[in-house]
Amino acid sequence: MTQFIPLPERLPLRAKPYEKLAVLGAGSWGTALAALAKRAGTHVSLWGRDVEAMSAVATRQRNATYLPDVPLPAGIDATTSMQQALDGAEAVLLVTPSRSIREVCAEAARHLDAETPVALCAKGVEAETGLMMTQVAEAELGVRPCGVLSGPTFAREAALGHPTAATVAFPFTHQDRLAPAASPAARLAVSVSTESFRAYLSDDPIGVEIGGAVKNVIAIACGMMTGAGFAENTRAALITRGVDEMKALAEALGGRRETVTGLAGIGDLSLTCSSPTSRNMALGMQLGAGKPRTACFDGRAVVVEGELNALSVTQLAHRMRVRMPICETVRAILHEGDDLGLAFARLWSSPIEGEPRTLAIALDHPAHADAVTGLARRIA
Structure with a gap:
């Protein structure tokens, strides 16, 4: 009988959470992340532009506009002053819509230390430049670690405590590989992880x-x-x-x-x-x-x-x-x-290809004409 030999146990490292985290953007996902970080034991500042909304978060523990039925933890410092939100922040979550990232970063740059890590939580590519969100942030913020927090996360479910997982990705320097628990990715991951929210690490923000x-x-x-x-x-x-x-x-x-x-x-x-x-x-x-x-x-x-x-x-x-x-x-x-129907019919009847990249082949689709007439009509 073959004896089963278990793999040696991998002892986990201990990462130090950030003591203060600033969340820029008080929409549904920004509010949810602020709530998660607060529940994880981190001091949290939440910045938004709406005075009434920020007052409600601070005093009534509700964001009536974006998460009206979700009770928020007490103690989130909600403010409309970006300078106040960023004062003393050891790390930043940038959670504004992708189209406003450049503007918000330009304002934030006036109040941030050069070494403060920033994680982008917006998803997209800047239309005018073709830059990813981290590249836009780097251009406006100057020299500092820029990473990403992303994953399958509906904000309301995460804020309500439904088991949720996401990825925190930063470029890993040589020093980060020697001491991974001290990397921005590791420290941010433990700063937002709770009994229900689980963060994974990546060194591939692209x-x-x-x-x-x-x-x-x-x-x-x-x-x-x-x-x-x-x-x-x-x-x-x-x-x-x-x-x-x-x-x-x-x-x-x-x-x-x-x-x-x-x-x-x-x-x-x-x-x-x-x-x-x-x-x-x-x-x-x-x-x-x-x-x-x-x-x-x-x-x-x-x-x-x-x-x-x-x-x-x-x-x-x-x-x-x-x-x-x-x-x-x-x-x-x-x-x-x-036309929606014709466009999808052309997609479905495009040349037949090999699925693995190594099989470089293309065949005429035998039902191309039928798709453009029949399938397009079914879609329409």
Whole structure:
């Protein structure tokens, strides 16, 4: 009989949490992260622009606008003064929408020490420059560690204590590899981890960021097909091939393909593509059901990150010479006036390819003409 020999136990290292954490951005996810960090025992300052909302967080432990039914822990220092929020902060979570990252970073730079680590929690690519959010932050903040916190995280569920996991990613210096428990990634991870929120570490912020940006676009595609009446097979195909698009772009930018198979890639993609709680999925479902864009969300001006990302991600992919056919299809529908049914029919009847990259082959699709006529009509 073969004797089973257990692997030697790996003793965990002990990382020191940051004593004070500043959270810039008091939307649903910023508020949830502030609540998690406070429950983890960290002193937390939460910055937002709305005076009444910040007063309610501080005095009534509620964010009535974004998380109205979630009780927040007492003791969060909520303020509309960025200088006050950043005073004494040992680390910063930047949780504003991607389109305002540059502006907020420029303001924050006036109040931050040069060595204070900043983790970006917004997901996207800056349309004007093609820069990732960490690169935008680095350009405005100067020399300091910039990383990412990302994963499959609906804010309300995380704030209510539903078991949730996310990835904290920073570049690892030589010193970080010698003493990983003292790295910004490790210290931030233990600063937000609670009995219900679990952080994982990564040294590949590029791969993590690409997962967060591209998943929004793929979720719109899944929503479109769900709204058009299709079900699980279709969504599974879009998710799986969407992961391949994530991997290709991440690798082209210097990230690692395996990062995309983690929480911030396929994890976040699976969540966003499976629930109308996601604004990206919800937008796609309404468009797939035939609503014009102006009528979606009952005509309210709802910002949908994937709608912006459909442009910025594909522009970046063009520069890097990376093919992203699903993202290109979403871009064509949202920004170029392409017919939804015809666009997806062309995607589905494009040349048949090998699934592994090493099998470089393309075959004419035998039902291309039928797809453009029949499938397009079914979607419409």
